[in-house]
Amino acid sequence: MHEAELIRMAQSGDHDALVELLRSIETSVYRSAYYILGNEQDALDASQEVLIRIYRKLDTYQEKAKFSTWVQRIVSNVCMDKFRAKKETVSIDEHELIIPDRNNVEEEILLTGLSNDIQEAIGRLPKQYRMVVVLRYLEDLSYQEIAEALDLPLNTVKSYLFRARQQLQELLYDYQKGGIG
């Protein structure tokens, strides 16, 4: 069934259509959340939250924007909430874990492959850059759609994306140098 038709049916109260619509977006919601938050558990929590919000707020969706853009906007909002919540509950013990000693760093470089390198590099980006990269490469959204999803000016989106790629390039180059040495 076509997405637009599913949305209309779900908005008119068809429960099955609503469930089917949620199933159709489930993987993309989880994928974005996973790459933005960087771990499975947080991604699952965030995905649940996103799907519940869509279930409850679908009647507020208007066809002015693409449905995927609207969904990704909710994903980014939920992920930002998660970041804030994490920041508030950071303990001293967690800080101690963040500071790696030299042996751990070397071990990490030896064990991780190239795909892990890029994932780790994404995790090191600032949150806004990470979101722009995820929406651009994983959700295949255009500059304009990213701007709508994140409620940012178009030029800011471009700037974030360019800087994110530049930083990723530098991080990956450092990893390769460390791996060789």
Next chain:
Amino acid sequence: MTNEEIFELMQRDLDRDLVESEQQLLHRLIQKDVDLQLMYNRLKDVSQQLEHLPPVVPPFSIVDSILPKLESAAAKPAAVTSTMNEEILPTLEVKRESSSLPESKKWKRMKVWMASLGSTAVAASLLVGMLFSGGDGKKQEVDSFQNGTDMTPAVVKQPKTPGPDDPTPPSNNPIPSNSKEETDKAKKSSGATTQTKSKRPPAKTEKKQTSPPKKTKTPPPPQKKPVPPTPVITDDKPPVWPIGLEENPDREDKEPANDDKDDGGDKQEEKNKGKNKEKKKDKDDND
């Protein structure tokens, strides 16, 4: 063309955002400069890695996991949801307490004010009453003494040692005013007789004796000669004077040790009480 402009062209090329002319320009620039070529290749590599990020899928169906929860929430009556909202309320309790605190303080202050107002009103009414009926009261009192209906014990404390009068015991607010001394003198003449007879019980008779000084001067006791005031040693310890107040020898001579049982003493007590009240008031105001 600046490096920044070339850098932007590279980025836009990765996003397939360049028109053909811009693409050709970029390729010409890259071919000329090895550093630019290296940078472009690195960025392209990053972009390709991002495009080939491993597809992640949830380990279980998230929709299936939340469906029972969603359906039960949809089926819940409004009352249940309202009670759920109420559960959040306890976090507001702290605020409620803090907001009620000043109220209780205000109420306390109000109580103190009301009490002080009430006591001042009672005192004022007593004073007014004494002004109007003071003369009669005094007459009655004198009569009662003359008729021997006084209920006070007959034992009179005699001074142990002859000599100068002991200083009056320290009070909270001794006022060596002239008017008071005059009244004391007047009372000495009338009160000396009663003092020799007996010690009066303090509470009831004190109030009756408080009368305007003019009237007390007019009826001097004719039957007995004025006797020098009999000092009563109430305490073995020497009296302690309040700090900042000098001993007044004149006052000592004129006021007997037991003059606090006299009219003057009563008046002084009243004055002291009044002053204490005023002090209390001031304290309250400051609070």
